[in-house]
Amino acid sequence: MRIALDAMGGDSGPDPIIDGALAALRENRSYEIILLGPEELLQQHLATLGVSGSLAGRLHVEHAPEIITMHETPVEAVRRKKNSTIMVGFELVRSGRADAVVSAGHSGATLASAVKKLGRLKGISRPGIASLFPTLKQPVMIMDLGANVDCRPQHLLQFAIMASSCISKILQLANPRVGLLSIGEEAGKGNALVKEAHELLAASSLNFIGNVEGRDVYQGNVDVIVCDGFVGNISLKVSEGLADAAMQMLRTEILKSLRAKIGYLLIRGAFKNFRKRVDYAEYGGAPLLGINGVGIVSHGKSNATAIKNAVVVAANMVEKKVNQSIVESLAKWGQTESAEAEV
Amino acid sequence: MRIALDAMGGDSGPDPIIDGALAALRENRSYEIILLGPEELLQQHLATLGVSGSLAGRLHVEHAPEIITMHETPVEAVRRKKNSTIMVGFELVRSGRADAVVSAGHSGATLASAVKKLGRLKGISRPGIASLFPTLKQPVMIMDLGANVDCRPQHLLQFAIMASSCISKILQLANPRVGLLSIGEEAGKGNALVKEAHELLAASSLNFIGNVEGRDVYQGNVDVIVCDGFVGNISLKVSEGLADAAMQMLRTEILKSLRAKIGYLLIRGAFKNFRKRVDYAEYGGAPLLGINGVGIVSHGKSNATAIKNAVVVAANMVEKKVNQSIVESLAKWGQTESAEAEV
Numbered sequence: 001m002r003i004a005l006d007a008m009g010g011d012s013g014p015d016p017i018i019d020g021a022l023a024a025l026r027e028n029r030s031y032e033i034i035l036l037g038p039e040e041l042l043q044q045h046l047a048t049l050g051v052s053g054s055l056a057g058r059l060h061v062e063h064a065p066e067i068i069t070m071h072e073t074p075v076e077a078v079r080r081k082k083n084s085t086i087m088v089g090f091e092l093v094r095s096g097r098a099d100a101v102v103s104a105g106h107s108g109a110t111l112a113s114a115v116k117k118l119g120r121l122k123g124i125s126r127p128g129i130a131s132l133f134p135t136l137k138q139p140v141m142i143m144d145l146g147a148n149v150d151c152r153p154q155h156l157l158q159f160a161i162m163a164s165s166c167i168s169k170i171l172q173l174a175n176p177r178v179g180l181l182s183i184g185e186e187a188g189k190g191n192a193l194v195k196e197a198h199e200l201l202a203a204s205s206l207n208f209i210g211n212v213e214g215r216d217v218y219q220g221n222v223d224v225i226v227c228d229g230f231v232g233n234i235s236l237k238v239s240e241g242l243a244d245a246a247m248q249m250l251r252t253e254i255l256k257s258l259r260a261k262i263g264y265l266l267i268r269g270a271f272k273n274f275r276k277r278v279d280y281a282e283y284g285g286a287p288l289l290g291i292n293g294v295g296i297v298s299h300g301k302s303n304a305t306a307i308k309n310a311v312v313v314a315a316n317m318v319e320k321k322v323n324q325s326i327v328e329s330l331a332k333w334g335q336t337e338s339a340e341a342e343v
Numbered sequence: 344m345r346i347a348l349d350a351m352g353g354d355s356g357p358d359p360i361i362d363g364a365l366a367a368l369r370e371n372r373s374y375e376i377i378l379l380g381p382e383e384l385l386q387q388h389l390a391t392l393g394v395s396g397s398l399a400g401r402l403h404v405e406h407a408p409e410i411i412t413m414h415e416t417p418v419e420a421v422r423r424k425k426n427s428t429i430m431v432g433f434e435l436v437r438s439g440r441a442d443a444v445v446s447a448g449h450s451g452a453t454l455a456s457a458v459k460k461l462g463r464l465k466g467i468s469r470p471g472i473a474s475l476f477p478t479l480k481q482p483v484m485i486m487d488l489g490a491n492v493d494c495r496p497q498h499l500l501q502f503a504i505m506a507s508s509c510i511s512k513i514l515q516l517a518n519p520r521v522g523l524l525s526i527g528e529e530a531g532k533g534n535a536l537v538k539e540a541h542e543l544l545a546a547s548s549l550n551f552i553g554n555v556e557g558r559d560v561y562q563g564n565v566d567v568i569v570c571d572g573f574v575g576n577i578s579l580k581v582s583e584g585l586a587d588a589a590m591q592m593l594r595t596e597i598l599k600s601l602r603a604k605i606g607y608l609l610i611r612g613a614f615k616n617f618r619k620r621v622d623y624a625e626y627g628g629a630p631l632l633g634i635n636g637v638g639i640v641s642h643g644k645s646n647a648t649a650i651k652n653a654v655v656v657a658a659n660m661v662e663k664k665v666n667q668s669i670v671e672s673l674a675k676w677g678q679t680e681s682a683e684a685e686v
Contacts, residue, residue, distance in 0.1 A: 214580025237557025266606025
């Protein structure tokens with residue numbers, strides 16, 4: 001299992017990413033990791049961190065001198081920077097030298113790069129970004145999270161098929177419940193896109209439970225939620241922003257009184273467990289679904305745990321043949337021709 | 344100042360609403376409140392609550408035997424139930440017997456009812472729902488929250504003009520900063536609707552600061568955020584759902600240890616202040632903007648404080664002539680003709 005890891009993608013430079021790589025190598029002896037980045041720079045970091053012994057034997061460096069920054073447009077960046085970490089990573093997958101790519105960098109560019117190097121899965125018109133979210137019960141997979149801002153109903157159906165296949169393999173769910181994000185539970189509620197997508201989903205063989213609302217996202221009564229990438233990305237960012245703001249307000253209130261400060265000392269273990277339960281780092285990154293290969297995008301703020309878990313998710317995707325399952329589902333449900341005709 | 348108050352709209356029946364009415368009457372001696380609902384039923388509740396003295400003299404009942412339930416479609420409900428609380432309320436406004444309507448019932452039906460009885464403001468093609476949200480700094484007004492699920496760019500511009508006029512009057516802001524909710528800060532980021540709306544907003548005389556992201560909603564660096572009603576409603580519901588789920592998870596963690604339970608006793612004052620800071624009840628309901636009159640929709644879960652504050656918001660909207668300000672802004676910025684042509 002060889003995972004190519006973008007060492008330059010994170011907001012805090014290569015160190016947390018290399019730490020995550022080492023944690024992954026320790027966790028599973030069958031893993032090898034190929035760090036992507038400027039060789040000289042990475043060798044310096046590795047020397048400083050003092051990596052040695054059996055771990056060093058499973059940790060490689062592939063020279064990739066260019067870095068795609070967050071302000072570049074995906075398609076242009078991928079065209080101009082052929083030696084960027086992400087492009088080099090997917091070239092390794094294309095040529096069979098790696099099984100998957102993990103990047104905490106530009107998610108749009110990572111997807112564009114994957115499509116350029118590996119192509120799409122047969123029958124998929126729009127690959128996208130899926131991710132697991134914590135809920136009161138087991139995690140829910142939401143797709144799309146921002147790759148496709150203007151969607152057609154057919155795309156939402158494909159997201160549902162892809163995310164169902166993925167979560168059923170990754171979390172071993174027999175028949176994942178699929179919900180369509182809307183603003184009312186009844187079939188007639190929602191915008192034009194959602195109303196048409198509802199009909200397609202209801203007519204499919206998926207375990208479609210109907211519309212779900214924003215309130216349902218964190219309840220855990222559905223396994224897959226589909227939406228267009230605009231709505232998905234805003235839901236994700238609103239959630240992150242609210243969590244941050246709430247913690248900041250609560251901290252301000254606690255610091256106002258000695259009594260509350262003492263209370264916080266007693267309660268902080270519970271806070272820590274709570275945070276761990278909702279921490280994106282535990283979920284390890286978001287699979288790109290619909291590409292002919294395995295790619296995982298991680299949060300720019302990823303710490304070593306998040307990177308380690310992203311590597312584990314990538315390995316899982318490869319081992320459990322998620323892509324094969326997607327292609328089979330599409331073929332079984334007769335989506336192949338219509339999607340290809342649409343491209 | 345006479346406010347018609349839908350006594351049957353809340354999830355918990357008339358009592359919290361009547362309590363809210365009494366609180367409002369106590370707070371401001373110039374208020375009169377007209378409770379809307381089945382007369383006999385309301386008189387029973389009033390007798391049980393023992394309302395008397397000067398308050399009773401400013402609290403009236405208007406018989407409205409029908410109630411619109413949450414499962415009815417707005418347009419049909421408004422057509423069929425002419426004697427519903429909401430329709431009777433806006434009829435009071437139409438005939439000059441009340442200055443505004445407040446309802447914690449079906450927000451879509453409330454808007455449909457307002458449009459039917461009062462019509463739209465000159466130049467407005469799509470009235471909608473705006474609301475204040477708590478942030479780390481001063482509140483932000485978001486529009487639309489669900490009345491208009493499929494919008495054109497022109498509608499988003501009108502939302503921006505209406506919400507700007509409203510917040511500048513209500514919170515006395517000289518030049519409210521307006522942001523467009525999108526998935527990237529750059530002008531080119533977003534879906535087709537947002538890209539076109541960006542151009543209209545940039546060309547307007549509003550204090551447009553550009554795109555804002557989901558993360559920015561709770562930061563307080565913008566005064567007005569515009570989006571279509573589908574995205575707005577999902578952002579609102581995702582926020583509510585996350586807040587509920589997080590509190591439930593935190594409670595579970597706290598109950599696991601005696602130490603944490605003791606800590607909670609010490610810290611709960613801070614929690615209470617925090618909750619008060621983010622409580623929708625403090626914001627008192629969402630103005631319907633674009634109708635030729637004043638209507639406020641409140642959360643179905645509204646307690647007495649929320650209802651009292653909604654009455655205050657309604658009175659403020661009337662006193663500060665928010666609608667007049669909207670019409671003037673539209674005329675000044677040349678929106679009148681184009682909007683009317685579109686209807």
